[in-house]
Amino acid sequence: MTLLQVRGLTKRFGALAATDALDLDISAGEVHAIIGPNGAGKTTLISQLSGALTPDAGSIRLRDAEVTRLSAHDRVRRGIARSFQVTNVFRAMSAVDNVALALQAGDGSSFRFLRPVARERHLFARARQLLERVGLHERADVVAGELAHGEQRQLEVALALATRPALLLLDEPMAGMGRDESAQMVALIASLRSDLTIVLVEHDMDAVFRLADRISVLVYGRLLATGTAEDIRANDEVRRAYLGTDAA
Amino acid sequence: MTRRDLLPWVLLMVAALVPWLAGLLDQGYYVGFVRRMMIFAIAAASLNFIMGYGGMVSLGHAAFFGIGAYVVAIAMVHGVTSAWIAWPLAVLFAALAALAIGSISLRTRGVYFIMITLAFAQMVYYLAVGLKHYGGEDGLNLAQRSVIGLGLDLASETTLYYVVLVALATVMLLLNRAVGARYGRVLMGIRENETRMEAIGFATYRYKLVGFAIAGGLAGLAGALFANHNLFVSPAALHWTQSATLVVMVLLGGIGFRYGGLAGAVALLMLEELLAALTDYWHLPLGLILLAVVFFAPRGLAGLFARRGAA
Amino acid sequence: MTTTLLVEQLLNGLQFGLMLFLIAAGLTLVFGIMDVLNLAHGSLYMIGAYVAASVAQVTGSFWVALPVATLVTGLVGLLLETTLIRRLYRRDHLAQVLATFAVILVADDTVKLIWGPAPIMLSAPAALAGPVELLPGVLYPSYRLLIIGVGLALALALYLFVTKTRTGMLVRAGSSNRDMASLMGVRVDRLFATIFVLGAMLSAVAGALLGPLLAVEIGMGENILILALVIIVIGGIGSIRGAFVGAVLVGIVDTAGRAFLPDLLHRFLSNAVAAQLGPALAAIAIYVLMAAVLFFRPQGLFPARG
Secondary structure (H helix, E strand, O other), X not given: OEEEXXXXXXXXXXXXXXXXXXXXXXXXXXXXXXXXXXXXXXXXXXXXXXXXXXXXXXXXXXXXXXXXXXXXXXXXXXXXXXXXXXXXXXXXXXXXXXXXXXXXXOOOOOOOOOOEHHHOHHHHHHHHHHHHHHOOHXXXXXXXXXXXXXXXXXXXHHHHHHOOOOEEEEEOOOOOOOHHHHHHHHHHHHHHOOOOEEEEEOOOHHHHHHHOOEEEEEEOOEEEEEEOHHHXXXXXXXXXXXXXXXXX | OOHHHHHHHHHHHHHHHHHHHHHHOOOXXXXXXXXXXXXXXXXHHHHHHHHHHOOOOOOOOHHHHHHHHHHHHHHHHOOOOEHXXXXXXXXXXXXXXXXXXXXXXXXXXXXXXXXXXXXXXXXXXXXXXXXXXXXXXXXXXXXXXXXXXXOOOOOXXXXXXXXXXXXXXXXXXXXXXXXXXXXXXXXXXXXXXXXXXXXXXXXXXXXXHHHHHHHHHHHHHHHHHHHHHHOEXXXXXXXXXXXXXXXXXXXXXXXXXXXXXXXXXXXXXXXXXXXXXXXXXXXXXXXXXXHHHHHHOOOHHHHHHOOOOOO | OOHHHHHHHHHHXXXXXXXXXXXXXXXXXXXXXXXXXXXXXXXXXXXXXXXXXXXXXXXXXXXXXXXXXXXXXXXXXXXXXXXXXXXXXXXXXXXXXXXXXXXXXXXXXXXXXXXXXXXXXXXXXXXXXXXXXXXOOEEEEHHHHHHHHHHHHHHHHHHHHHXXXXXXXXXXXXXXXXXHHHHOOOOHHHHHHHXXXXXXXXXXXXXXXXXXXXXXXXXXXXXHHHHHHHHHHHHOOOOHHHHHHHHHHHHHHHHHHHHHHHHHHHHHOOHHHHHHHHHHHHHHHHHHHHHXXXXXXXXXXXXXXX
């Protein structure tokens, strides 16, 4: 079943077409990686899928419902969540407060003025559970700005998960990570695949080939090829444009 | 309870004793003086709520203060003397104005937001000047103070003082509760990282607008009390320099700290009083003191006494 | 409404706008390049007017007063930049607001100390007391024509400076991307001081020239500052071209608004309503203009910031 259907998506910045009449299908339950050289428009694509950017043309449909012009916060309600390439957490708050805030968004109205949040134990219990899921439970009470880079990336994922998405958009979750941290992140993403559909933007080809069910290659805002890892590895055009001979 | 938790209660008790002390020392003037400080503390606290927690720097907050004051004064002209009608009306009009102004202003960010709030406040100012029927530029006198019933006569300086004190205490209580509640967390999240708030599912515009309206309404309450305190309202209370003064109060007191607005209003007005007693040219030392605060107490007065990162 | 009146008011608007441009140019450069919101910019305008008035009184010559005032204010600007403003570059806008607000307080009372609380007189040069016949039957005060002339000349000079000189190029580079400019090895502190002093001197010229027309009084800086802020928002922060267009627009809308709106309203509305609404609407005309511009172009007309 197609969970997300993108047709003719176009986004221009001045004369540059960051996204150029893009067509893409994401199947429910798959891990779909998006790869491509720097400047290919991967983050722009993610931003349009998550609602942070409005496309100039084209359509995005989630489960057959048109979501192209829906705001970011409305898309979260429909089940789309996103993590950021450049860490974008609430630096002054502790990790558990970060996640609790994300949980609060989906837990009824936040127009409550009198009851102290600290009393809502269920929020914080669930926050700690989520932090455990991503491997941060021992650092739950540390202020986010003081977490190590890899831990902050884990927090990024936790925040996205807190909104209980059906579709998770991960924008370079392993950005700036060392080998051990990357392995942890790969394991985390692998553990999520049974519950969610994941769109993964990544440069780390090891991780991509290990995790992805299908891979789409983006070059200059256009889709060059889509297919399984084997298809992509064997594709000559892709090799020329991006992979080089090392990935054989 | 820590020492810091006790401090507001201590201040409340000190404030409650002021009229008695003033009577004892035959310094009745100070009842009115402290009362004025408390009125501006309400206005500054409401501004701190949106500035310090929501990141909305409004250079037009005096407009809502002025609207509240004018509603009470104009109602008085038309024979509506009851505080139970005039004061809620003042809050309502101020909140509605804030809702209207906020609905447009909050579509902008940063310095543009500051400028648009300033622009709207200027419009309200010139409208007040244009109200020739209600005094225009010369202002409007109130024939009497609002009637509150309950066996209390607001004509008594002390009674009005205590009414203002109760109002201030209530406002501070409610605002502090709100800060610790879900809504407060959302505002703080918006101030820190609005993009992320949108990305986790908060319709940030709505939360900001509600906060802006609440702050406007509270400023309107301060205005209503001011009209009673002064028995006179004029467009001068709505001039942009008044809005700037409110911003200065919040910055001086400590933006984003629970008592920042209150501390700033008290500090600024006390400084003015002290310095004015020493010299006619009191703006000069006041300016120098504010400069010192910018460099030596960058988080304001409340920031001097708080732990790092506490609010 | 006669042609004379229309021409006169348009020229008045242009004249006012050109002077506003001199003030706004400095403000937009300082904000655009150094990212400093300098509320005390109006105070420099005030100092220019006061010094000009004093020198004119002492020497009896407006033509001596003008350059002296410009120089003195430039020096004050230099002093202000080196002691205070440069410490604000790294601070956030709120700290800058508080600090420059404090400067307004200090400046206002210092002026009061030196010149007293009452407004003082600055007379236009006697040689320009009479009118000039622009078109048959259309007379216009020659002093105002001088202002227009000086305004246009300085605008042209500023344009040449920004587009043709090396420093000007640095200004434009800094305007569109401050970090890039400093990374490229630009002598940032000298450049910033130059820009600040330039802005101060332009404001002083405006203060001296407008002195005979408006009152030279404490608080004149605050009144003009708010207009300057509106202008740079309309024009686009950091853009000199934007400041020019914005200033002329604001000058004309404000002047024409005050001159024609009340009459216009009288034709459509009852006398009583028009009498109340007219002046109020005229006063808020420029704010409505700003809101309208921001609605269609949220970054202003000529956004310079990258």
